[in-house]
Amino acid sequence: MSDADIGQQARARRHADLLMQGGTVLTPNGAERIDVACADGRVVALGDLQGTWSADTTLDATGLHVLPGVIDSQVHFREPGLTHKEDLETGTRGAVLGGVTSIFEMPNTHPLTLWETDLRAKLEAAQGRAWCDYAFFIGGSAVNAERLQALENLPGCAGVKVFMGSSFGDLLADDDNVLRRILRHGRRRMAVHAEDEARLRERRALVEASGDVRQHHHWRDVESALKATRRIVGMATETGRRLHLLHVTTAEEMAFLARHKRRVTVEVTPHHLTMHAPECCERLGSLAQMNPPVRERRHQDALWQAIREGVVDVIGSDHAPHTREEKARPYPQSPSGMTGVQTLLPLMLDHLHAGRLSLQRLVDLTSAGPARIFGIEGKGRIALGYDADLTLVDLAAQRTIRNDWIASRSGWTPYDGMPVIGWPIHTVIRGQVVVRDGQLMGLPQGKTIRFLEVPGETTVGG
Structure with missing residues (x-):
């Protein structure tokens, strides 16, 4: 099924797998106060979706910034x-x-x-x-x-x-x-x-x-x-x-x-x-x-x-x-x-x-x-048809990095004891919430990244 077909079906039923509301979303247009609807692993709607969409899962992003994964x-x-x-x-x-x-x-x-x-x-x-x-x-x-x-x-x-x-x-x-x-x-x-x-x-x-x-x-x-x-x-x-x-x-x-x-x-x-x-x-x-x-x-x-x-x-x-x-x-x-x-x-x-x-x-x-x-296919921005990979952060959160937070088998970080301002709160991968309020959710569901067959020449830099 094509991206257009997925989006069309989701919009017709106005029902999403995940509906994220209330956040400041970083789209290619800049920072926007909009909602994001995700279905079948993709972004299917952006905008003021309150009252017009239902979802299996909702995520309150009030006070958070929503970055592309x-x-x-x-x-x-x-x-x-x-x-x-x-x-x-x-x-x-x-x-x-x-x-x-x-x-x-x-x-x-x-x-x-x-x-x-x-x-x-x-x-x-x-x-x-x-x-x-x-x-x-x-x-x-x-x-x-x-x-x-x-x-x-x-x-x-x-x-x-x-x-x-x-x-x-x-x-x-x-x-x-x-x-x-x-x-x-x-x-x-x-x-x-x-x-x-x-x-x-x-x-x-x-x-x-x-x-x-x-x-x-x-x-x-x-x-x-x-x-x-x-x-x-x-x-x-x-x-x-x-x-x-x-x-x-x-x-x-x-x-x-x-x-x-x-x-x-x-x-x-x-x-x-x-x-x-x-x-x-x-x-x-x-x-x-x-x-x-x-x-x-x-x-x-x-x-x-x-x-x-x-x-x-x-x-x-x-x-x-x-x-x-x-x-x-x-x-x-x-x-x-x-x-x-x-x-x-x-x-x-x-x-x-x-x-x-x-x-x-x-x-x-x-x-x-x-x-x-x-040349990654379908990732890197929050836009219709792209993978619903979202990183939700609190820019004002004050935290301290500690060894006991580090999941690595090695169990340490050179930043142990370092205070920082700004912290990841939720992590969404292809519309699935895998981290919610800093806690792992469900089971591992990672998939192979897709690449464009022949990455084109790009204009690089800022």
Whole structure:
């Protein structure tokens, strides 16, 4: 049945599966005080619906802002192979509790996600266990480079992810010839972790000698990031491939990328927007250790400036949990990464309250932007015929982030004890209320995200 048929039938009967009333809804027109009716997983009516529509379920959104469902396009849920840290159920449970309705999961699991069988295993593992909708990246590698055009178009594939550094085995792609082979085999936008592996190996002795986690951002310095970013953007220009640069951290990269927005989109993380070195490592030790590292305040200021100027397209969490026991190993044997999917929205709402960005800009960075960049079908906005993915937030709610709120199997957050203003209250996925007043409802009902067959060229930026 087509979107038009669904909408026509619902309007004819004036009965919805879900009727949300009284909220301030962020539509493509801006903030509007309207109601939303949802049927068969889609938005079927917008406007003043009081007294004219009935519903199986009603949701009172009075005093709340209704955002398009938040899409986190970079998470590491560790399944298969590393499920003592996280799995698809706990990771997606944290996602919906934090107001996230869709996730893209990364390929550095055991086994690596390199082939159709690996992707299919993850899709099967998510069925009946994922609380939110999902897609999985295929890793770009020397072993599968010539097959990537077919692999990236498989159902449930979010695209190709390349690790130029900070990975292992077949997933590490640090050779220029391999990178060019990967770039030439595919049409979808390719996601990249850009750190120069050779430079990182050369400089590792600095921290091996010191054993001081406060040196993490000196080891993985600006040049290690900028060198890799320049390399991959140059090769993408040669091959005509579109790129998505993940977790960009430096002022120098932002200045460079601002001149290459025709083909390159840019992600930043809440961690890099919220924490700065060396203070975070002095306070948190290796709990603040991640790759690329949290840097000095001048870089954080540059990331915020890039958001204001439209250089940044997406906020992704880079949720990458480890157990506290693993994090307690002596540095640099301690692993890099931290939880983030559940705190993405609370942190960004707190930044919104502080005046660092507008609500409409936040929606673009967390919903419309990911949908546009990756060619997601039916998500990213509140409009007729779109999936009824809704994140309802209280912009004035005062809460404190605590470890005992975190659903991740790892059980901790670097923001334990941090007060924030702004909080997710209800989470709706395809018209089903999965979180109500901060509590999980029902059973996991996540489904595979759909993508446009050939994502078109887009105008990127703010």
